[in-house]
Amino acid sequence: MIAFILRRLVASIGVLIAVGLIAFAMFRYVGDPVNQMVGIETSVQERAQLRKQLGLDDPTIIQAARFLIHAARFDFGVSYQFKQPVADLIGARMPATLELAFMASILSLAAGIPMGVYNALHRDSALARAFQAVSLIGISLPTFLIGILLIYLFAVVLGWLPSFGRGDVVQIGSWWTTGLLTASGLKSLIMPAITLALFQMTLIMRLIRAEMLEVMRSDYIRFARARGLSERAIHFRHALRNTLVPVITVIGLQLGSILAFSIITETVFAWPGMGQLFLQSIQNADIPIMAAYLLLIALMFVLINLIVDLVYAVVDPRLRVPLNRAQA
Amino acid sequence: MTPPLLSVRDLKVEFATRKGPLVALHGVSFDIAPGEVLGVVGESGAGKSLTGLAIIGLLDPPGRIAGGEILLAGERIDNLPPAKMRDIRGRRIGIIFQDPMTSLNPLMRIGDQIAETIMAHKSLPRREAKRGAIAWLAEVGIPSPEKRIDAYPHEFSGGMRQRVVIALALCAEPSLVIADEPTTALDVSVQAQIISVLKNLTRRHGAAVMLITHDIGVIAETADRVAVMYAGGIAETGDIHEVVRDPLHPYTQGLMAAIPTLEVSARRLAQIPGAMPRLSAIPPGCAFAPRCPKAFARCAMRPPLIAVGDRQAACWLYEHALAGADART
Amino acid sequence: MTEIAGGGEGASGPDRRLVARLEESDLLASFLASKITVAAGAVTIVLFLAALFAPWIAPTDPFNPAANYLSDSLDPPSFIAGGDSRFLLGTDDQGRDVLSAILYGLRVSLAIGFCGVALGAAIGIGLGLISGYSGGWIDSIIMRIADVQLTFPAILIALLLDGVAHAALKAESRDESAFAVLVVSIGLSFWVQYARTVRASTMVEKNRDYVLAARLIGLSHARILIAHILPNVMGPVMVIATISLALAIITEATLSFLGVGLPPTEPSLGTLIRIGQNYLFSGEWWIVAFPSLTLAALVLAVNLLGDWLRDALNPRLK
Numbered sequence: 001m002i003a004f005i006l007r008r009l010v011a012s013i014g015v016l017i018a019v020g021l022i023a024f025a026m027f028r029y030v031g032d033p034v035n036q037m038v039g040i041e042t043s044v045q046e047r048a049q050l051r052k053q054l055g056l057d058d059p060t061i062i063q064a065a066r067f068l069i070h071a072a073r074f075d076f077g078v079s080y081q082f083k084q085p086v087a088d089l090i091g092a093r094m095p096a097t098l099e100l101a102f103m104a105s106i107l108s109l110a111a112g113i114p115m116g117v118y119n120a121l122h123r124d125s126a127l128a129r130a131f132q133a134v135s136l137i138g139i140s141l142p143t144f145l146i147g148i149l150l151i152y153l154f155a156v157v158l159g160w161l162p163s164f165g166r167g168d169v170v171q172i173g174s175w176w177t178t179g180l181l182t183a184s185g186l187k188s189l190i191m192p193a194i195t196l197a198l199f200q201m202t203l204i205m206r207l208i209r210a211e212m213l214e215v216m217r218s219d220y221i222r223f224a225r226a227r228g229l230s231e232r233a234i235h236f237r238h239a240l241r242n243t244l245v246p247v248i249t250v251i252g253l254q255l256g257s258i259l260a261f262s263i264i265t266e267t268v269f270a271w272p273g274m275g276q277l278f279l280q281s282i283q284n285a286d287i288p289i290m291a292a293y294l295l296l297i298a299l300m301f302v303l304i305n306l307i308v309d310l311v312y313a314v315v316d317p318r319l320r321v322p323l324n325r326a327q328a
Numbered sequence: 329m330t331p332p333l334l335s336v337r338d339l340k341v342e343f344a345t346r347k348g349p350l351v352a353l354h355g356v357s358f359d360i361a362p363g364e365v366l367g368v369v370g371e372s373g374a375g376k377s378l379t380g381l382a383i384i385g386l387l388d389p390p391g392r393i394a395g396g397e398i399l400l401a402g403e404r405i406d407n408l409p410p411a412k413m414r415d416i417r418g419r420r421i422g423i424i425f426q427d428p429m430t431s432l433n434p435l436m437r438i439g440d441q442i443a444e445t446i447m448a449h450k451s452l453p454r455r456e457a458k459r460g461a462i463a464w465l466a467e468v469g470i471p472s473p474e475k476r477i478d479a480y481p482h483e484f485s486g487g488m489r490q491r492v493v494i495a496l497a498l499c500a501e502p503s504l505v506i507a508d509e510p511t512t513a514l515d516v517s518v519q520a521q522i523i524s525v526l527k528n529l530t531r532r533h534g535a536a537v538m539l540i541t542h543d544i545g546v547i548a549e550t551a552d553r554v555a556v557m558y559a560g561g562i563a564e565t566g567d568i569h570e571v572v573r574d575p576l577h578p579y580t581q582g583l584m585a586a587i588p589t590l591e592v593s594a595r596r597l598a599q600i601p602g603a604m605p606r607l608s609a610i611p612p613g614c615a616f617a618p619r620c621p622k623a624f625a626r627c628a629m630r631p632p633l634i635a636v637g638d639r640q641a642a643c644w645l646y647e648h649a650l651a652g653a654d655a656r657t
Numbered sequence: 658m659t660e661i662a663g664g665g666e667g668a669s670g671p672d673r674r675l676v677a678r679l680e681e682s683d684l685l686a687s688f689l690a691s692k693i694t695v696a697a698g699a700v701t702i703v704l705f706l707a708a709l710f711a712p713w714i715a716p717t718d719p720f721n722p723a724a725n726y727l728s729d730s731l732d733p734p735s736f737i738a739g740g741d742s743r744f745l746l747g748t749d750d751q752g753r754d755v756l757s758a759i760l761y762g763l764r765v766s767l768a769i770g771f772c773g774v775a776l777g778a779a780i781g782i783g784l785g786l787i788s789g790y791s792g793g794w795i796d797s798i799i800m801r802i803a804d805v806q807l808t809f810p811a812i813l814i815a816l817l818l819d820g821v822a823h824a825a826l827k828a829e830s831r832d833e834s835a836f837a838v839l840v841v842s843i844g845l846s847f848w849v850q851y852a853r854t855v856r857a858s859t860m861v862e863k864n865r866d867y868v869l870a871a872r873l874i875g876l877s878h879a880r881i882l883i884a885h886i887l888p889n890v891m892g893p894v895m896v897i898a899t900i901s902l903a904l905a906i907i908t909e910a911t912l913s914f915l916g917v918g919l920p921p922t923e924p925s926l927g928t929l930i931r932i933g934q935n936y937l938f939s940g941e942w943w944i945v946a947f948p949s950l951t952l953a954a955l956v957l958a959v960n961l962l963g964d965w966l967r968d969a970l971n972p973r974l975k
Contacts, residue, residue, distance in 0.1 A: 140960045260816075
């Protein structure tokens with residue numbers, strides 16, 4: 001078990017370093033850092049001096065190592081556009097994105113799992129068919145379309161919910177701002193959270209449904225039925241538990257992709273989060289922010305993957321015991 | 329004569345397909361006496377497993393019972409509502425499936441699986457049920473049962489798992505156990521052990537066994553009576569020793585002739601020419617007629633199971649026994 | 658122990674399997690059986706044809722700036738009061754006919770979708786074949802890269818590639834190369850699924866008798882891969898391709914919506930929606946509504962077809 005954890009840790013660090021090197025390559029070689037940073041009037045000598053100052057003349061390996069070490073300390077340099085430390089810019093926007101992602105995750109799980117289970121157990125009921133239709137729409141419509149549709153319905157036509165921004169936020173501690181403590185904050189959160197959650201929710205629902213149907217067809221379920229266990233016991237004590245275990249990994253990974261899709265949602269709703277910052281950086285070729293975002297996302301994904309693997313190893317007894325202990 | 333424990337009368341099973349209903353069992357009839365071991369033998373595809381599944385009510389759609397009756401201790405069980413059938417499963421009829429690797433829930437401890445079965449049929453507190461589970465593990469011959477109670481299925485070998493499966497099938501003390509190819513998926517060295525565990529346990533608890541297999545050798549050593557199935561119907565039933573020594577049905581005769589023995593040195597193994605037809609291609613009339621060396625004109629009509637003494641054969645060669653019975657009544 | 662052996666089925670030849678499975682699965686029957694699937698098929702064909710013949714059926718050419726008059730801008734659809742009969746679905750802020758813009762946008766969206774899928778499939782199938790056939794360290798490296806890439810959602814990868822290209826190219830050439838950049842981004846973000854499936858099938862096929870026979874005759878590895886193994890692994894690839902077509906269309910639309918895809922001078926459906934969102938509150942709903950409907954219909958239809966195809970070719974659902 002320990003060996004397993006260690007191996008996963010090493011693999012994760014490897015991925016991070018790989019991504020870090022890619023980020024470094026972007027940072028250093030896409031466009032010219034010095035020319036991006038200075039105005040047109042700056043003389044050639046001043047540029048050369050700046051270059052030396054930034055260590056851009058050092059061997060590549062040293063530059064790469066320096067980049068990685070700085071990154072490990074969350075020091076990503078200064079933004080070309082805003083002339084501020086990237087870490088500060090991202091930090092200011094992180095609470096908005098994290099809150100949104102968190103609410104969307106909870107929503108997608110709270111709705112997706114029950115719907116999936118219901119669909120598997122009552123396959124031909126009218127409600128199940130309705131769920132299937134909803135899931136098809138959820139999977140087919142691009143996130144931004146759903147967002148626009150919601151805005152049109154609830155902001156333009158009905159006027160119930162605000163169509164952009166985060167509402168009033170409350171500062172907690174030195175860094176975090178939350179919109180959960182104000183009425184306008186909560187109202188602003190509703191549509192973006194639903195938009196972000198819909199795709200994941202339908203994925204989870206379909207996954208659980210498919211997995212549960214598969215489990216219900218398995219031999220041990222048949223044997224449980226043959227032993228006269230009640231349908232309730234079969235559905236919930238056997239089938240549901242066996243469905244959730246393999247699905248945990250996928251769900252965890254899906255939650256990671258909520259972070260990716262938040263870029264879209266933030267754009268539709270003008271939500272002041274990291275995703276919006278990243279998009280602006282792309283449009284304005286602000287490489288430091290792009291590189292930092294890439295690394296941060298990689299970190300989060302790697303962390304999520306690691307946690308999911310660990311959880312799976314704990315929950316599935318087959319992974320806990322090395323297989324050669326089977327007795328004859 | 330004691331009334332039979334299980335009585336299957338003219339059981340018909342069919343599958344609904346896009347091209348119309350497909351008849352899988354054409355009218356299967358046999359009895360099982362209390363405590364007796366009936367071997368049901370036949371090739372893959374003959375319908376043995378289907379019969380077992382129909383009896384315990386586990387036919388998956390599109391399969392369904394289309395006719396006939398199944399009586400357990402004199403009462404019909406083929407037309408019961410699902411809730412009543414659930415009571416019968418495990419408590420009065422148990423079943424063992426072929427593959428021990430997949431019969432057990434991999435994420436649940438062995439002891440819990442046995443305990444929940446006991447508790448589903450007897451209202452015992454969990455502690456009692458757990459003690460019962462330990463006792464059953466000991467009965468099927470698993471060493472250190474108090475410790476193994478908390479083990480997971482993947483920590484056991486195939487043979488051990490099948491023992492657990494047997495314990496699970498018997499722990500609610502059914503009067504009939506259907507064993508569907510219980511040893512086919514096991515190593516040869518382990519097969520004999522499992523058969524003996526099954527036989528000893530059922531004898532000790534007074535349960536009858538319907539032993540389904542394609543292995544005549546197992547039947548010969550374990551069963552009291554045998555039913556030979558072919559292409560969705562019964563070809564012959566009778567006492568195992570009599571059937572082996574003096575088979576009535578030409579199919580059974582062909583089977584017995586095909587078994588090589590140590591005494592006779594033959595250069596080629598005897599074979600029944602042709603192959604058993606698939607369910608979708610069963611000819612009208614006697615299903616065996618196309619391959620039968622003794623076929624004659626009468627075989628164009630499907631023969632019923634004809635009683636010949638205390639044996640039965642579905643063959644027109646014994647039509648005189650029918651007439652004889654009529655004449656006597 | 659003595660056993661009764663049943664009659665065995667003859668092993669079917671390798672190349673006949675796909676055809677046999679197609680026949681057995683009653684592909685046409687199951688297609689016609691579901692009204693929804695037929696409707697989806699009809700919608701898809703209509704949209705494909707509309708896109709194909711856009712230059713001929715569009716009333717105006719929205720990409721020709723000379724043909725647009727700003728005086729015509731923001732006209733509502735012709736069937737609403739205040740509408741101009743020339744513009745069936747209204748005009749946008751540049752005076753472009755929305756209907757024509759949709760047709761041309763559809764064309765571009767579908768073109769990128771198909772090219773992206775083709776590229777992804779080509780890369781994926783190629784790498785999958787090589788990976789499955791060679792085994793060893795080549796296989797390990799390719800699969801390791803695939804695993805790392807799979808930890809990130811495709812949209813993110815596409816966005817990143819698009820972004821890097823955006824930043825790397827000078828501003829003037831960004832617009833022209835948008836098409837190529839999008840195709841490459843989508844292709845590179847989607848290859849992994851093809852590679853994995855093809856690799857699995859290849860690993861199964863490479864041990865079959867006909868491959869061994871071909872090697873004995875002395876056929877080169879490349880020839881074996883392309884002429885023999887490839888046709889037999891195409892089955893699941895078809896299903897993936899259909900599903901990833903919908904994904905590719907959505908990805909391109911999303912990237913365009915975010916402003917890093919096709920520019921307003923050569924708008925795809927996503928770009929049109931982006932432009933239209935700005936006018937949602939001021940009442941010019943048609944600019945966003947009709948492209949949205951078209952996009953939604955397209956993706957829904959393709960997804961339904963993909964679902965049907967997957968169910969129809971799945972032997973286990975019989």
